[in-house]
Structure formats: C-alpha cells, structure tokens
Amino acid sequence: xxxxxxxxxxxxxxxxxxxxxxxxxxxxxxxxxxxxxxxxxxxxxxxxxxxxxxxxxxxxxxxxxxxxxxxxxxxxxxxxxxxxxxxxxxxxxxxxxxxxxxxxxxxxxxxxxxxxxxxxxxxxxxxxxxxxxxxxxxxxxxxxxxxxxxxxxxxxxxxxxxxxxxxxxxxxxxxxxxxxxxxxxxxxxxxxxxxxxxxxxxxxxxxxxxxxxxxxxxxxxxxxxxxxxxxxxxxxxxxxxxxxxxxxxxxxxxxxxxxxxxxxxxxxxxxxxxxxxxxxxxxxxxxxxxxxxxxxxxxxxxxxxxxxxxxxxxxxxxxxxxxxxxxxxxxxxxxxxxxxxxxxxxxxxxxxxxxxxxxxxxxxxxxxxxxxxxxxxxxxxxxxxxxxxxxxxxxxx
Numbered sequence: 001x002x003x004x005x006x007x008x009x010x011x012x013x014x015x016x017x018x019x020x021x022x023x024x025x026x027x028x029x030x031x032x033x034x035x036x037x038x039x040x041x042x043x044x045x046x047x048x049x050x051x052x053x054x055x056x057x058x059x060x061x062x063x064x065x066x067x068x069x070x071x072x073x074x075x076x077x078x079x080x081x082x083x084x085x086x087x088x089x090x091x092x093x094x095x096x097x098x099x100x101x102x103x104x105x106x107x108x109x110x111x112x113x114x115x116x117x118x119x120x121x122x123x124x125x126x127x128x129x130x131x132x133x134x135x136x137x138x139x140x141x142x143x144x145x146x147x148x149x150x151x152x153x154x155x156x157x158x159x160x161x162x163x164x165x166x167x168x169x170x171x172x173x174x175x176x177x178x179x180x181x182x183x184x185x186x187x188x189x190x191x192x193x194x195x196x197x198x199x200x201x202x203x204x205x206x207x208x209x210x211x212x213x214x215x216x217x218x219x220x221x222x223x224x225x226x227x228x229x230x231x232x233x234x235x236x237x238x239x240x241x242x243x244x245x246x247x248x249x250x251x252x253x254x255x256x257x258x259x260x261x262x263x264x265x266x267x268x269x270x271x272x273x274x275x276x277x278x279x280x281x282x283x284x285x286x287x288x289x290x291x292x293x294x295x296x297x298x299x300x301x302x303x304x305x306x307x308x309x310x311x312x313x314x315x316x317x318x319x320x321x322x323x324x325x326x327x328x329x330x331x332x333x334x335x336x337x338x339x340x341x342x343x344x345x346x347x348x349x350x351x352x353x354x355x356x357x358x359x360x361x362x363x364x365x366x367x368x369x370x371x372x373x374x375x376x377x378x379x380x381x382x383x384x385x386x387x388x389x390x391x392x393x394x395x396x397x
Contacts, residue, residue, distance in 0.1 A: 006118040007051040008062060012070040015055045019074045022050055023081030027251075030082040031357040037201045039193065040085050044162040047078075048118040053089055056096050061112040068236060068310070069303030072243040076299065079247025080254070083364040084202040086247050088159040090240045091123035095167045098179050101226045101233050107218065111181065114165065122163030122184070124154035124208045134396070138210070140170035140180070148180060148220055150213040160184070160191050161204035168210070169223070176224040180215060188213040199360070199367030227393045230318040232309045234395035235325040239302055242325065244368055245332035246299050249292045249339045252361035256343030259358065260285065264347045281346055288339045295328070295335035302328040319390030322397045326377040333374040336365035372396070 009015050026043060033040055047053060056071065057063025066074075071093065079086025099111050115121075126133055138152030150168065160166050166182045166189065182189060188211040195205040226233050264275040272278035305324035309317035340362035344351045351358050380397050383389040391397035 006049050006054070006116070008116060009051045009055050009064050011064055012066045015052065015064060015066050015070060015074055016077070018050055018052055019077045022047065022052065023077045026078065026081030026085055030251075031360065033082070033202050034084070034360045035354070035357050039161060039202050039204055040082070040088075041162060043082070043085050044088055044159075047085065047089065048120050053092055053118070053120045054116045056093055056100075057112045057115055058100065058108075061108065062116055063112065067303065068239065068306035069300060071236075072239055072246075072299050072303040075240050075243035076247040076250065076296075079244045080250040081247075082202075083244065083248045083251065083361075083368070084200050087200060087203050087244050087368065088162065089120070090237075090244060091125075091159055092121040092163070093240060094237045095121045095123065095179065095181075097233055097236055098167070098221055098223060098226075101231065102179075102223055103221045107221060110218075119164040120159075120162075121181075122157060122160030122166045122204075124157045124160060124166050124168040124182075124210075126154060126156040127152070128155055134394075136170050136177075138168065138170050140178075141173055142217065143214065146217050147214050148217050150180065150182065150210045150215065152210055154208045154210070156195075156205045157191070157208045158203045158205040160208050161193055161206070166191075166208060172220075172222075176222065179221045179223050181219040181221075182210065182213060182215055186213055186215065197367050199363030199365070201363075223395075227395065230309075230313050230315050231393060232306050232313070232318055232321045234393070234397055235302075235306055235309075235318075235321045237395070238329055238372065238397065239299075239306060239325045241368070241371060242299055242302065242329040242332040245329075245336040245365065246292070246295050248361055248365045248368065249295060249332065249335040252336070252340035252343055252358075252365070253288055253292050255358055255361065256288070256339075256346065257285070259347045259351060259356065263350055275346065284342075284346055288342060291335040291339055295332040298324075298328040298331045315390065318393075319384065322391040323381055323384045326380045326391065326397055329372065330374050330377040330381070333369045333377075337362070337369055340365045 055064045055066045059065045143149050172178050190209040192207040261276050266272050270278050275281045302324040305321040309321040380391045
C-alpha cells in the first residue's frame with residue numbers, strides 16, 4: 001500500500017500546540033459545516049497530515065506515546081473547535097490502543113507504520129438487531145488458505161467515510177471478540193453516508209456494508225485477550241468520549257460569552273447598561289463556568305489515574321482509573337448538556353435563531369452523551385465507593 005510521509009510529533013507539548021492551532025482553524029468553519037451538513041473531508045485529511053493521529057504510537061515504533069492526560073486535553077481541544085471533527089479520531093485512537101494491548105509484534109509493526117504515514121482508522125463496531133450494542137452477528141470466519149471472510153452490515157460507523165482502514169468488531173468461531181482491519185477500498189466494502197442525527201452531523205457515522213469481503217488472517221487481532229488481565233483499555237476509550245463532551249461544553253461557554261456581550265439586551269427589570277454588567281447574569285455565567293472547570297478537573301484527574309495505572313498495573317490501579325473515568329464521564333455529560341442548554345437563558349430569544357446556530361452545541365452534546373448513559377457511570381461509582389466493587393473488565397468502563 002502506498003503511504004505518504006507526514007510530520008512525526010515527538011512529545012506532549014508539541015502535540016498540544018499543534019492541536020490548539022488546528023482547533024482554531026476548525027472553529028472558523030464549524031457552524032457552517034454543521035448547518036450545511038458538509039462532511040469535513042478536507043479537515044480530516046489535514047488532521048491526518050498534521051501528525052496528530054500518530055501521537056499514541058509507542059516510542060519504540062517511532063511515535064510520541066503521549067500521556068493519557070495529554071490525550072484528554074488534545075481531544076477536548078479539537079472538540080472545542082468542531083465537535084464532529086473531535087469525535088472522528090476517537091475511534092482511531094481506540095483501535096491504536098487495541099493494537100498496543102492485543103496485537104502481535106508483526107501486526108504492531110505494520111499498523112503503527114500505517115498510522116505514522118497518515119493512514120488512519122475509522123470504525124465499524126455497532127450493529128442493529130442484536131440484544132445489546134456489545135453483541136455482534138456479522139458473519140466472520142476462516143476460509144481455506146488462512147484468509148477470513150466478512151459478510152454483514154455495521155452502523156454508526158463514525159469516521160469511516162474518511163479513513164483508509166475500517167476496523168470491525170466481530171466474534172471468532174469460538175465466540176470470542178476480535179478486531180479485524182479492512183481496507184476501505186477492498187472489494188465488497190461500501191460506505192454509505194446516511195447519518196442524519198440532529199447533532200454531530202458531520203461525523204460520517206453512517207452505514208458500512210461488507211459483502212463477501214476477504215482479508216488476510218494477519219489483520220485479525222484477538223481483543224478478548226485484553227480482558228484476561230488487569231486493563232485500562234476500556235477506561236481509555238471512555239476517557240476520550242468524556243474529553244469530547246468537555247470540548248462541547250467549552251465551545252458552548254465560549255460562544256455564549258460572545259453573544260451575551262455582543263447581542264443580548266438587559267432584561268426589562270435590569271438597571272445594568274448591558275447584560276455583561278448585570279449581577280444576575282454574571283452570577284449565572286459563573287455557575288456555567290464552574291461546571292466546565294469542574295468537568296475539566298475531573299477529566300485531568302482521570303487522565304492522571306490512567307497514567308498511574310499504566311505505570312503500575314494492578315487490579316486496584318485499574319479499578320481506580322475506571323472509577324475516575326466514570327466520574328469524569330458523568331460530569332462532562334452534565335456540563336456539556338447543561339451549559340449548552342442553559343446559556344440560552346442569558347442571551348434571550350435571539351439566541352435560538354438558526355443563523356447563529358448556537359443550538360448546535362446542545363444538539364451535539366445531547367447526541368454524543370447518548371453513547372453511554374450517565375446513569376451507568378453513577379452505578380459503578382456508587383458500587384465502588386459503597387461496596388468496594390471494582391467496575392467490570394468489559395471495555396465499557
């Protein structure tokens with residue numbers, strides 16, 4: 001396969017600096033892309049060309065291997081610029097983590113080289129019609145000669161319209177969970193742009209059909225082996241989702257500030273010259289800012305907990321990382337939905353106008369937070385705090 005050289009980011013500080021510059025550019029076109037539902041093909045190509053998608057590749061394979069804490073801030077930064085573009089690489093980094101945790105040496109060498117060359121990963125995890133989202137009915141099995149046949153349909157395949165590789169989840173003949181990497185241009189692969197959710201409109205979260213697709217068995221990775229030992233694999237995946245929500249909350253606060261200062265009028269009973277000088281508006285805006293700061297603090301704490309567990313991985317450190325991520329996920333959920341909704345009251349009816357598109361932040365927050373309900377996070381936090389029961393090693397916490 002032909003690869004294209006891209007810059008290799010060498011450390012955490014550089015990764016965050018590149019992300020901040022990239023996010024500033026994203027923010028200039030975010031509202032228009034959302035309003036027109038224009039897929040960010042050029043933006044994702046630029047993201048791949050920036051080197052940011054290689055920052056979690058291990059150092060021994062030429063990557064920066066940045067900390068989890070850095071990754072949380074990086075994803076939040078991209079999501080503040082454009083929540084859809086921020087979500088697209090979440091699955092890419094998730095599958096890089098699959099390779100780190102479960103691939104053999106040859107697989108890691110091959111796929112990490114692909115990543116550093118800018119050939120990033122989409123995803124095809126979810127199916128419809130199964131009892132839960134974590135079950136898979138796609139046809140998947142060996143063929144004579146060592147190849148693997150894939151046949152079936154996946155949905156909500158975020159990022160797949162833009163990606164050279166589309167990893168899938170399936171069950172092997174023994175019922176164990178595996179991941180398989182499928183080239184997007186392989187015969188029998190069809191990517192359909194049919195995502196029409198109210199939020200995260202440009203994530204490319206549509207349908208992927210696999211019709212008698214054949215791949216080498218060397219592109220199949222045994223995910224099930226991750227859960228035979230203490231792991232923070234699931235915590236890391238959920239942590240990146242929390243970072244997306246934090247980015248949405250920050251974007252809503254940013255745009256709310258601009259509109260309060262620029263177009264809002266004092267209330268009929270206010271004696272302030274402008275809303276930004278009204279004590280009641282200042283108080284409420286402070287409450288919104290506090291929610292964002294609280295969510296950010298919990299996200300950073302969760303990143304530190306993942307990094308600590310990676311340094312000394314035990315049942316106890318893995319549980320602490322999972323609980324810290326659950327807390328961050330619960331609070332970033334509340335911050336994103338709450339701030340994106342409550343900021344309207346400080347601006348007034350004009351804030352609902354479609355030309356402002358302020359409502360994209362609430363639509364994005366409400367849509368993305370449905371991935372993994374907040375109530376499930378609270379259950380795990382409570383059971384750990386009250387009964388000393390660690391979250392299950394399922395990859396979901």
